[in-house]
Amino acid sequence: MNLVRLAVREFIGMFDDDGNLALLALLLIAAITAAVKFLALPPLFGGILLLIGCLAILVQSVRRAARHQ
Amino acid sequence: MLHRQANDRRADCLAGVAAFKSVLLEGVEVVFIVIAVGAAHGQTLYASLGALAAFVLVMLIGLALHRPLARVPEKALKFVVGLMLTSFGIFWTDAHWPGDDLALLAIFAIVALASFAIVRWLHSAYPAAIGGLAR
Structure with missing residues (x-):
């Protein structure tokens, strides 16, 4: 079971180097999707918000990583 | 010392595991992309066939060019x-x-x-x- 747990952790680790970045990206996508589907946000605005949001999350992740070094 | 490291089976095993993880990750990414592209246009079969053809082609190219590719x-x-x-x-x-x-x-x-x-x-x-x- 330890081996299975280790293998699963390694597999997840290959995709998720920065958990905070991944979580924020997922939250951003969920929020924009909800806004487009339920709040009648124009899809083009949703796409632009996604672009700006992804870059903002990237900047925040890089700053945090640099501070920890 | 380098000659001793070259014969270290544990180093070969670790290098193999690291390489396997990288290749596995890239392979899984291809699967995600194929599913996303295929499902978006209702052509998962064609996207899958294209991915399979790309896999064969990349394998052949990798075998032929693995030495210069290592310098990328x-x-x-x-x-x-x-x-x-x-x-x-x-x-x-x-x-x-x-x-x-x-x-x-x-x-x-x-x-x-x-x-x-x-x-x-x-x-x-x-x-x-x-x-x-x-x-």
Whole structure:
């Protein structure tokens, strides 16, 4: 079971180097999707918000990583 | 010492595991992309056949060119792949982008410019941290 747990952790680790970045990206996508589907946000605005949001999350992740070094 | 390391079976095993993880990750990414592209247009079968053909072709190219390929800078490759995946992901939000498919180039340009600006800022603001982050 330890081996299975280790293998699963390694597999997840290959995709998720920065958990905070991944979580924020997922939250951003969920929020924009909800806004487009339920709040009648124009899809083009949703796409632009996604672009700006992804870059903002990237900047925040890089700053945090640099501070920890 | 190098000759002794070359005969170290444990080093070979670790290198093999690291290489396997990298290749497995890239392979899984291909599966995700094929499913996303195929499902978006109702052509999963054709996308899968294309991926299978690409797999065979890459295997043959890798076998033929594995020595010069080992000299390709890994970090630069990962950087470009990250830019492309981010750009495609944003493009595929079905936002009816002005210019249709040409909008992908604009999105890529914006993401690339922002990423280069972040790297330059990182170099200037945290020069001591660059060594640790450069992995």
